[in-house]
Amino acid sequence: MPVDGEGVAQGEQLTLLDLPAAPAPKGRARLARDGVQPAAELPVARVCVDLPPAHLDRPFEYVVPAALSDAAQPGTRVKVRFGGQDVDGYLLERAEQAEHEGTLAPLRRVVSPERVLTPEVRVLARAVADRYAGTLADVLRLAIPARHARVEGAPAEAPPATATADADRADAPRPTVDAEPPSRAPAPSTAWQPYRGGPAFLQHLTAGGAPRAVLSALPGPAGQRWPDALAQAAAACVAGGRGVLIVVPDARDVVRVCEALEASGIGPWAGGATGGFVRLLADDGPAPRYRAFLAALRGQARVVVGTRAAAFAPVADLGLVVCWDDGDDLHVEPRTPHPHVREVLALRAAQQEAAFLLAGHGRTVEAQALVERGWAREVAAERAVVRARTPQVRALTSVELAREGAAGAARLPSPAIRLIRERLEAGPVLVQVPRAGYLPVVACGRCRAVARCGACHGALALASAQAVPQCQWCGRLATGWRCPECGDGGLRSVRVGSDRTAEELGRAFPGVAVRSSGARAATGVLATVPDSPALVVATTGAEPVCEAGYAAAVLLDAGVGSTSTSLSAGEDAVRRWLAAAALVRPHGEGGVVALVGDGAPGPTQALVRWDPAGLAARDLLERQTLALPPVVRVAAVTGTREAVQAVVDRLELPPGGGVLGPVPVVGGSSQIGVARRAGAARGAAQETLDAEVRVLIRAPLAEGQAMARTLAASLAVRSARHEGGIVRAQVDPAEML
Known part of the structure; x- marks a missing residue:
């Protein structure tokens, strides 16, 4: 190279002594020295690792090796090195520069090139985690089913599991939605005609709008029941060229909705086609469930029907989200962070500008709050239509039965017996019982003290007339039990x-078939019963459907659920009663419903008048006066006293926020309570120290997000410091007591 007289090579850039050298690109240079060749473009991967500790709720950066660059795309499952072991994770995004100052570890491998985490679901999962003071990993564990490699690699022509027996036949026709749904005419809206605003709601859906509605569903003939209303709304949205997501409480409801979808012209999705519906149901098994998930993910199925976890289904071009019976406790996820389907779908509707439909026979206070805030519109029928479509309701309270004398005080009074005998000639009669089993609670025959186990102090129960009393907590048989209060060995119900x-009704009505429906019944939960004279005894939520409608229904023990200390006791009782009453024929066809027992006055009148919205409005007004949910946001922190206090002390409550408690949890279900009930021998001071307590954190509705954020930060500090004790936190708990 030529040099000048000073010995400096010509064309060489002189060093500026007063300026620092340009920094090497973060991550890339360090990894290059370690022998890892980064990807040429976007070499940094931000990954959500699938680990539960709260202090790990943030993306971690890894380098993308050049060999994995094509497969490592946002939304894919990956394996990374974390804490000295290989862990699962989801690749959230790729970037050009790393924020981490040190050396980045490389991705271990890409588990699958399938992008199972869509951008919409990722944003939704983050919002749900923030709302419920949880972690993104916990929510993604609920949102994305486990991978099934054989299904993922199978050709698209493999047929999915279908919803009905007819669809399972090889020769059964498999209708699908056209690839160009906007050209299709919407399905008839017969189920929506009786409601004010019902036809307009469907018109908005077909036109591509995003209306929000709360539907008070009525019973009716075939084609006008609640599954038909949901299916016709889905058909209107599909006709407008968009996808639909329907979430219901259980598998029986999924089957009914799928049958209604077929009647509305939307058939089950068939492999290789575009259009139709799939169902996301854990009972179907891992392979069918993952196949349905992939059909929705790839945009092949336009409608998804499922239970709780389906609220996160990756529906392409989502236009409508539907939640049926939001008051059912099956809509609350039992795993952390305990999201509610109603809130998840509301967040999703707002984020993706989709229509929102909340439907049910009853009306929750939360749904009423959406209506009164103007976030959603009420869709309900006129009173004349309500009277024509519903059965006659009689409330057989103690006041009504006073003239019956001693017979009126029976659990099944003589008017109810007469009603059953009269209506059995016209068809089956439904008897709803709030408790399963034989005698779930027994007491001393002399002093009437509740019989309890001598080992753990749990309540004793009888499984049959000849059975030995058994503890409902530890399962021990209480042979030779004697009352610790009076020494008597007799038991009474x-x-x-x-x-x-069912046993008592069988003796009272000899020759009449008695069918039992319930999770603990010998026959399990019945889906349907024939239209023939029979007595159908069902627990709440397990009432089978009679296609022609029940001739009558008797709802026993009205005071059991409607007079508890729960905030939602009244609305839950009305919702369960209405679900059974909706299966009965209308008053014009002789349908009668008898409510037996002294239920709370408000719920009883709401059932007699068939006015759940009125009860919800009154309850909401009371909660506004008392500053109770859903007017305010509440979080419950439960656990050992010192651990709970440490979490609460770190909170930075927003304006208007406050802390209630701590108070002892009576009969707690935590590990501590179980150990104490099992008879752990410890001193009184230690037992007081380890007692389970609960603290309620309350904040104004507008500051709910700030409350959840500070609670999540406190839990993250607890996780990082490995603090002892037991703590469980839940935002928007179902119960505050």
């Missing part, structure tokens, strides 16, 4: 279950 009720 305190609560009567469905099995005992």
Whole structure:
């Protein structure tokens, strides 16, 4: 190279002594020295690792090796090195520069090139985690089903599991939605005609709008029941060229909605086609569930029907989200962070500008709050239509039965017996019982003290007339039990279950078939019953459907659920009663519903008048006065006293926020309570120290996000410091007591 007289090579850039050298690109240079060749473009991967500790709720950066660059795309499953072991994770995004100052570890491998985490679901999962003071990893564990490699690699022509027996036949036709749904005419809207605003709601859906509605569903003939209303709304949205997501409480409801979808012209998705519906149901098994998930993910199925976890289904071009019966506790996820389907779908509708439909026979206070805030519109029928479509309701309270004398005080009074005998000639009669089993609670025959286990102090129950009393907590048999209060060994019933009720009805109506439906019944939960004279004894939520409608229904033990200390006791009782009453024929066809027992006045009148919205409005007004949910946001922190206090002390509450408690949890279900009930021998001071307590954190509705944020930060500090004790936190708990 030529040099000048000073010995400096010509064309060489002189060093500026006063300026620092340009920094090497973060991550890339260090990894290059370690022998890892980064990807040429976007070499940094931000990954959500699938680990539960709260202090790990943030993306971690890894380098993308050049060999994995094509497969490592946002949304894919990956394996990374974390804490000295290989862990699962989801690749959230790729970037050009790293924020981490040190050396980045490389991705271990890409588990699958399938992008199972869509951008919409990722944003939704983050919002749900923030709302419920949880972590993104916890929410993604609920949102994305486990991978099934054989299904993922199978050709698209493999047929999915279908919803009905006819669809399972090889020769059964498999209708699908056209690839160009906007050209299709919408399905008839017969189920929506009786409601004010019902036809307009469907018109908005077909036109591509995003209306929000709360539907008070009525019973009716075939084609006008609640599954038909949901299916016709889905058909209107599909006709407008968009996808639909329908979430219901259980598998029986999924089957009914799928049958209604077929009647509305939307058939089950068939492999290789575009259009139709799939169902996301854990009971179907891992392979069918993952196949349905992939059909929705790839945009092949336009409608998804499922239970709780389906609220996160990756529906392409989502236009409508539907939640049926939001008051059912099956809509609350039992795993952390305990999201509610209603809130998840509301967040999703707002984020993706989709229509929102909340439907049910009853009306929750939360749904009423959406209506009164103007976030959603009420869709309900006129009173004349309500009277024509519903059965006659009689409330057989103690006041009504006073003239019956001693017979009126029976659990099944003589008017109810007469009603059953009269209506059995016209068809089956439904008997709803709030408790399962034979005698779920028994007491001393002399002093009437509740019989309890001598080992753990749990309540004793009888499984049959000849059975030995058994503890409902530890399962021990209480042979030779004697009352610790008076020494008597006799037992009497305190609560009567469905099995005992069926036994008593069988003796009272000899020659009449008695069918039992319930999770603990010998026949399980019945889906349907024939239209023939029979007595159908069912626990709440397990009432089978009679296609022609029940001739009558008797709802027993009205005071059991409607007079508890729960905030939602009244609305839950009305919702369960209405679900059974909706299966009965209308008043014009002789349908009668008898409510037996002294239920709370408000719920009883709401059932007699068939006015759940009125009860919800009154309850909401009371909660506004008392500053109770859903007017305010509440979080419950439960656990050992010192651990709970440490979490609460770190909170930075927003304006208007406050802390209630701590108060002892009576009969707690934590590990501590179980150990104490099992008879752990410890001193009184230690037992007081380890007692389970609960603290309620309350904040104004507008500051709910700030409350959840500070709670999540406190839990993250607890996780990082490995603090002892037990703590469980839940935002928007179902119960505050």
